[in-house]
Amino acid sequence: xxxxxxxxxxxxxxxxxxxxxxxxxxxxxxxxxxxxxxxxxxxxxxxxxxxxxxxxxxxxxxxxxxxxxxxxxxxxxxxxxxxxxxxxxxxxx
Numbered sequence: 001x002x003x004x005x006x007x008x009x010x011x012x013x014x015x016x017x018x019x020x021x022x023x024x025x026x027x028x029x030x031x032x033x034x035x036x037x038x039x040x041x042x043x044x045x046x047x048x049x050x051x052x053x054x055x056x057x058x059x060x061x062x063x064x065x066x067x068x069x070x071x072x073x074x075x076x077x078x079x080x081x082x083x084x085x086x087x088x089x090x091x092x093x
Contacts, residue, residue: 003063004056011052018048053090060086 004011025041061083068079 003059007055007059011055014048014052014055018045018052021045021048050090057083057086057090 021041022045025038025045028038028041065079065083068076070076
């Protein structure tokens with residue numbers, strides 16, 4: 001079972017909102033909107049996606065990593081490394 005199964009609808013709602021924001025940004029560019037206003041909307045869309053990412057990460061840690069840690073061994077080590085790499089990607093983005 002995937003870790004975010006209990007939050008799936010919330011995550012999908014956030015993603016749809018971010019998708020709408022990105023479409024709105026494209027429309028702003030098509031309409032030659034002032035660049036600072038476009039950048040403001042890009043920032044808002046970025047924050048929306050970061051919120052989704054953090055929610056998914058929390059679900060992964062509390063479900064997938066916790067379950068693997070309880071099992072121990074190579075599975076636990078693999079899940080911890082996987083989570084660490086995902087956190088690294090989020091921090092660098």
